[in-house]
Amino acid sequence: MQTPSTDQAQGWSVDPQEVERFSRIAAEWWDPKGKFAPLHRFNPVRLSFIRDQALQRFGRDSSARQPFTGLKLLDIGCGGGLLSEPMSRLGFDVTAVDASERNIKTASAHASEQGLDIQFRCSTAETLLEEGAGPFDLILNMEVIEHVADPGAYLRACSQLLAPGGLMIVATMNRTLKALALAKIGAEYILRWLPAGTHDWNKFLKPEELQAFLSSEPVQIEGPFGVSFNPLTGKWVRSGDSDVNYMMTVLKPALV
């Protein structure tokens, strides 16, 4: 096995092999025909979920071009910045963090080409917490938890970065046989949407496991909200089916 490179953030949530796997293909994040093409196709459905949840939570004007001005957002496990950039365009003050230095370099270079002001850092949730960073109004925790070393502790650390009245959105994959068939074997080995080895089915999490991880935290959890792929239209849509891809919302009550 290849030795993980040293250009990684240190911390207990970091799984060096996972980070190395993403570092190797970091240059391809923004290639619409490259290895991340499936993620580009997946992006609109998660963006619209985030937008709708945030509009509702923060009571913002849906007709505004930048409805979220003045709100602080943390994109944890930002990869190439596929979510950080749209969030910045919608007005959020974005901090984007990834454990891979090469991801951060790719993301940072792309965002500055676009003229977007985003704070990119090679770091981890636990480091941010130690430093006293935040708190954040919105935390995006999208397709990250299935790649970290201690998902329970990681999720609790993230929730502690939330501001009172804040919202965290967690997206991941369900540990069902259907997910094994579709998201793991189908997507990686049959359709070749994703490089083989992108996901470890054993690390997928059931919605009730996410709930249990956060039971000690002062937060309300809603969901799961399912997302599924329509092979006829080639589009991802929100659906009642949470067996494969799903999202949860984590709300921290506002101070009284």
Place this chain on the structure above:
Amino acid sequence: MTLNAPAPSQPNFDADVIIVGAGMAGMTLALALVSGGLRPLLIDPQTFDAQLASEFDGRSSAIAYSSFRLWKAIGVGEALVSKAQNIEQILVTDGRTPGAANGAASPFFLRFDSAEIADRTDGEPLGYMLENRSIRAALAQAVMDAAIPVLAPATVVSASVDAAAAEVTLSDGRVLRAPLVVGAEGRHSIIRQAAKIGTVGWDYAQSGVVATVAMAKPHEGVAHEYFLPSGPFAILPLTGNRASLVWTEKTDRAEALRSARPEVFEAHLRRRFGDFLGEIEVLGPRFVYPLSLQLAEDMAAPRLVLMGDAAHGVHPIAGQGLNLGLKDAAALAEVLTDAIRLGEDIGSFVVLERYAAWRRFDNVMLAAATDVFVRLFSNDNPMLRFVRGAGMAVVNLIGPARKFFMQEAGGAVGDLPKLLRGEPL
């Protein structure tokens, strides 16, 4: 008119979307984008009011009811209602001499009636006939009312893209910058060349002759299509008991007709149509334009996208050229509006590919269908005459198939953009 762009999202952008070509498709796109909250800018080589002159465009267009819904949704329907002639019936006749219209029943004769699809269209007609001049005037007025910046006359000489934007350079040296540039400037698209998108196509060696006539006999909203050996001939009803005649001929004959004296031209028409036309008077100038099929090999590249005739010049046989351009406008406006709401980069290939994928199938199918139609009907081979005649008779007998053809001609088949369903963005 001078450049007076409202504050764009980034200080170095002149607009969200630069539309090269302020024709009917380009202006429709601009208005649709404004309705979705985007800031377009139009550039055209002609002065903006030149296209209103009667010599500029003597053609008329068959407008599918879905296209008319789009115009209503973006606020130009009101201005066009009084100019629009409802098409209540379409009669298609095959033959050396027109037969069906004279009452002599021909077995090879196809009839489409709006009453048959009324259940699906809320009593809308099959479509509308409008003079391009009226369409251009209504759109231009709406563009001015919406304070959309227009640079005209201004000629785009080149376009280039970088990571964040596309730039167009004008002949006077000015450079304009936006996240996205749309090529809506017709068959000789500079934007298509800049995007290095090739074309496929061929010349039909036919030209369209267009003239507007006043008719003595009431046309009652009936559109006639005749398939003559030398090419199709259509009589399309206009308001005020006028009709637009579209005559396709071999190019050399068409040129001779263009320069023929009025009485020769009218005599020619009578010879073609027998007594059917009744007394007619040719109004205004005649227009002759060569017909060809030209399809762009793709509709999108990073930061550059094509619509209308820049993407697909089809044979006008089915009256679908402008409708395709309007469908492009509706689909592109919806894709871009959705993308901007999600904070996406509207010039990115990921976003533009959604539009291209949405429109590709429809455009290529229509181009192929009209091409087959032209080849089938513009031919005097007796075997082909039998085949097409039998085909028409069969289509006439099978209600569902005919309804489908009418819906398709009306633009109501498939995954329709919101604007074509009459819904706002």
